Amino acid sequence: MSQKYVVVDLETTGNMWEKGDRIIQLSAVVIQHSQIIDQYTTFINPGISIPPFIAELTGIEDEMVEDAPYFFEIAGKIQTLLRDAVFVAHNVLFDLGFLRKEMEEAGYFNVFSNAIDTVELTKILMPESPSYKLSELSDVLGFDHDRPHQADSDALVTAELLLMLIEKVKQLPIVTLEKLTELAFYLKSDIGPLFHELLHEQEAKIENLAEDLEVHRGIALKKKCKPINNQDKKDHPYPLTEEEKVQLLSPHINGFQAREMQFDMMDTIYEAFVDQKHTVIEAGTGTGKSLAYLIPALYVAVEKQQPVVISTYTTQMQEQILNNEIRRLAKAVPFPIQACIAKGRNHYIHLLKFEQTLREKEKHPDIVLTKMQILVWLTRTETGDLDELNFTSGGHLFRYRIQHDGWFMDKEKDSWLSRDFYLFAREKALQSNIIITNHSMLLLDTEKQILPNYQYVIIDEAHHLERTARKSFGEKLEYNSVKYWIGRLGTLEKDFFFKTLESLIKNKKLTPTTHSMELEQVILQMDEELDILYAQLGKLLVNSTENKTVQTRKEFFRITNEMKENLTWQSIVMCAERVYDQHQLIKKGLEERLVLIKNHKEKLAIAEQAFIEEMNSFIQEWTAIGGRIKDIFISPAEEDILWLQGDVKALPNSITVRNEPTEIGPILRERLFQQKNSIVLTSATLSIQGSFHYFLYELGLTKDEIIQKIYPSPFKFEKMAKLLIPTDLPEIRGQVMDRDIEMIASHLLAIAEVTNGRMLILFTSYDMLKKTYYLVKDAGCLEDYAILAQGISAGSRSRLIKNFQQFHKAILFGTSSFWEGVDIPGKDLSCLIIVRLPFAPPDEPVTEAKYERIKEKGMNPFTTYALPQAVLRFKQGFGRLIRGEEDRGVVVVFDKRLDTTSYGKVFLQSIPPIPIERGSLPVILDQIQQWLD
Known part of the structure; x- marks a missing residue:
């Protein structure tokens, strides 16, 4: 590998060069002939003060750059380093864009040629990795990365990563590398020339395909070890003593x-x-x-x-x-x-469909990247479970095309049948002592037998069963989802399923009863009628919020049995009936065409067969949509809870209609x-x-x-945790006022300084979380703290938790899912704050309907439903603090109802016995300091 590569990493005062942010450190590692030959690192005087957050993140402070050169003084050195080289960085668009602006400012133009993004390259060659952040990759791969967010350490690790990825490419079968090289020229960064060079090198060698691999129809994949019936029929008595x-x-x-x-x-x-x-x-x-x-x-x-x-x-x-x-x-x-994990068939790849997608000329970078990921993954996966892959957003849409939905054509004609992952998983499940699944699959099995016959079940995380069952036995119809599937269907003008299907019908000289022009008209009518239906639903949602003083991201509106009698709802039902009738006509036309093709004597080409299987998958999803329209609008169960939810600022795209059983x-x-x-x-x-x-x-x-x-837990909670209740906060009942949030924010600021962050703050309302977050953020007292918030800071729950653990001083704001399943052991979390007792809002549709049903039975909704539900939620939230025997910390509950109400003791009696202190903020701060010290 004679090409010169220069791996660059920058530390900057912020992300926006145009807004005055500048480089504070630069490092460049030179690679040639597959080895590191040089590294150049320098601090750079940015001419502005380094923000406290950046100083906390990088460890680089103003004094360290005070005597460093300005960028224009080293620009010539950078030009020399980059001459005739491929520019490499982890997230190359940022480093390349920032450095280009600095070089141009210094008078150097057209310095950069090809650029490789190691994030993109890692996604291809490590498609199962849960994260592509450099620090997390370093941990997994065992690189020495002692100073994350300092350019010299980051650049060196990125260089090591590049060399390791190049070795991974060399280990791939040539047939895989050929396909990757062909696809790579459509990626965002210049990986194509790198793959081409490596392919040329590998072709010069004699390839011996690894023993655990095989090549079928031009695709390399891992061989399967057939499950053995190893059920032991000997007597093995259970260990009683x-x-x-x-x-x-x-x-x-x-x-x-x-x-x-x-x-x-x-x-x-x-x-x-x-x-x-x-x-x-x-x-x-x-x-x-x-x-x-x-x-x-x-x-x-x-x-x-x-x-x-x-x-x-x-x-x-x-x-x-x-x-x-x-x-x-x-x-x-x-x-x-x-033992095995049992999943539905749509979790597995359909190899015939995937093979056909490789023949298509796809230029969208996300889809190209996903195809490349799958080609690499097939050389490793033993399961074919698509959940193993870390897809891009575009990859998630591509997944619909290649997931398994059974066979429409005679499956024996599928050239991939002997290597089918779903059938392999079924066979493995039949031979297993232990079958691991999830609550949704378990409940689905009660309607359609999917799992092998069983009579003994262990339901772990059982507190989720009721909520999962409610969703599983209910329905939801999302505007965006239905529009997506109508879009996938297309028309004679759009090159999607319908157009391709009509071409196939025409080529086979087949004559369906519904003419293509007539069917196309119905597709267009359904698309328009759906917009009318959701526009009417949107009006209902908007009208329901007119008297609300506070509007949230997700508004709910329940359709009661009384409302179903009024003309407005009846008009909506009539519109839904038209949508359903059009849907059924389309379904009938598509199914008829597939049957005609299946019964046609002429043998189908592989591409045609793959398309028919993909079309069959589409019809299955299309049929399910029709079922939801019928169950929700046309023939709903009278006892079901029916409601709308959506953001009134994003109508109709945000609207979802849901129904669930009142009693599960x-x-x-x-x-x-x-x-x-x-x-x-x-x-x-x-x-x-x-x-x-x-x-x-x-x-x-x-x-x-x-x-x-x-x-009970064997942990000695009385020595590990302490509960504190501030007495100088207002008692909040019902609507939360801005002055209440201001007092909460001031308490949080004071507690954060005593605990040095390491705080998880649990809210029951996203609106309250958002207002409190901005008050804390804008106060300016915690500039050197990482302040992260669900729904505001970028990233999933697991990403936010990892980011929280990365900083010495961090505060994490969470609601909903953060009350459980969050595992932050050790000193990363030493203070848990519960802002309000987690009662469900009484106007939330399911809660409202449950209250009504409980009242009909002559019982008290609060003691029967609201209080028990809140106590269990409180227990889950409390459980976030102590995760291991060495953990220690404080729980601060801002809700005085623990003391001022008769039911407060129910919360306290449902958690382990721990010391409890009450007092004003100075007392609480002193107690925290003493306990943590």
């Missing part, structure tokens, strides 16, 4: 400690399975519940010769069980374990609990004051028919 359990687990599990509660939980679950009873178990943090349910699950699976299904809410938990817990136990138990318990009882021999429900937050009454009632169960156990 504590001594037997210790002997089984201690030699094989590092750091194993015998815990009486954990062993008792194992026995409870084993006996429940043997006696065929349902069980609910609350297991506090640190109990070791995964191990406690896996041991009995494995023994029962072998005894009964049928799988035990484990259902979790999060993908992360599924992966942890399969890759961590099961692997550890495989060494301990005296029989072979076969009877459905779950009939479809799930009565159908299975034994179901174990477990979580860390299921009980209130030692009772499971609320949880069981919501699931349609009674205490007489279910075993109940509570295992």
